[in-house]
Amino acid sequence: MSQAAADNRNSPDTRERILDAAEWLFAEHGFDGTSMRQITSQASVNLAAVNYHFGSKEALFHEVFHRRLNQLNLLRLQELDKLEQEAGEAPLKPSQVLEGFFGPALEMAADTTHGGHTFMRLLGRTYTEPAEFVRKFMAEEYAEVMERYTVALYRSLPDVPRAEIVWRLHFMMGAVSYAISGIDALALVTGRFDDDPALLKPRLTSFLLGGLRAPLPEQVTNAVKGEK
Amino acid sequence: MSQAAADNRNSPDTRERILDAAEWLFAEHGFDGTSMRQITSQASVNLAAVNYHFGSKEALFHEVFHRRLNQLNLLRLQELDKLEQEAGEAPLKPSQVLEGFFGPALEMAADTTHGGHTFMRLLGRTYTEPAEFVRKFMAEEYAEVMERYTVALYRSLPDVPRAEIVWRLHFMMGAVSYAISGIDALALVTGRFDDDPALLKPRLTSFLLGGLRAPLPEQVTNAVKGEK
């Protein structure tokens, strides 16, 4: 083939520099709020480099996402594989499912030196991202993990209606997302809290478990009759 | 003074039409993703009308927010006033505080005919909004309500460390915000759920109460000694 493409990794680091700069800027200012000139300037590359290496701004955004979301998905699936293997036929405990799902995300969010934290902030914001093409590939790249974990949650809570479980998973993702991405936002609102960030994970897991195992609301209990 | 300004309500409806159109477009495409031309076109007004009536795009965004957030703040404070008056000296129950805080928000979110739903979607997204000026006035307009409700929560949970309460309030706001603003986003991920939207409020309150009253994580219990 071509010369530098021997290891399929053209251009020693300008691709990576672009991805890192874009990741940070997208997290900081959003997709529409970040310009190509900001990205290439912060990455110290030529303006045309993004279009040369990635094709377009949208494709760059997608690649920024894919790079780390892929890793996160792998970690989550590995955790679940391990847990299910250890459990054999038995259903997992809800706390185990949560640990498998949110553990890797929180650990990635705690990594402030390799961009993991930046990416998790970006991920949290992107759930509510308006842009159409973002929703599209988010759903695609999330599909397998969400499918496996919802099934695992169903099994771990056999007496809880499935719709309720889906909702609570939704609520939990919201809580985690805010905890990760919106810390400074809340600090503005409630006054700063000079607090040990290492305590975030135990705080969150305790809260999430409490919510997940909360008694069903009356209206739902009454409405559900013949559901499995 | 001037003629039409007799009731301080110039121009029968073009201001309102602009605000409504902007509210929807900002919720749908974000601040940077919405253009003046989209707004004025959807409102069927001249392009210059926004700058004439509001001064700038940022000022328009601020006004879109102020219009409804003011109402939401009033409702929340009224609820709290009523609850505290009924309780006399006694602290409120946590469920009451949550009802006062999230009740008005959820009711506003359920109002799909007067723009309340649209605004709550916008509000949810704006917590994670990158733009600086947005954070600024969000914090200002939220300050009083947050102050009063955190104090009420402190009193309702006297044995829980205050830092923990603030965190859990944060988590709860995340869950609610997602529940309101990201419904379609999650639908993409987990498959649609054809579900009664009237059940959202009981579902949420149950989940939130479970999380709020969850046992403290060990690490926190161990770390806290002399705190009130």
Added chain:
DNA sequence: ATTGCAATCAAACGTTCGTTTGAATGCTAA
């Protein structure tokens, strides 16, 4: 009738946007 002013309008302002172009650069393989 006429004056005054709030409101609306079409048109243009200068700037910034994402993207494209075509030439220069530098390394690799022949």
Added chain:
DNA sequence: TTAGCATTCAAACGAACGTTTGATTGCAAT
């Protein structure tokens, strides 16, 4: 040494952006 090709670069593209301008409209008070 030379040919080939991936990469970088300065420059420019047309389009869209938020905002401003100056004329026009239409009603209310004189």
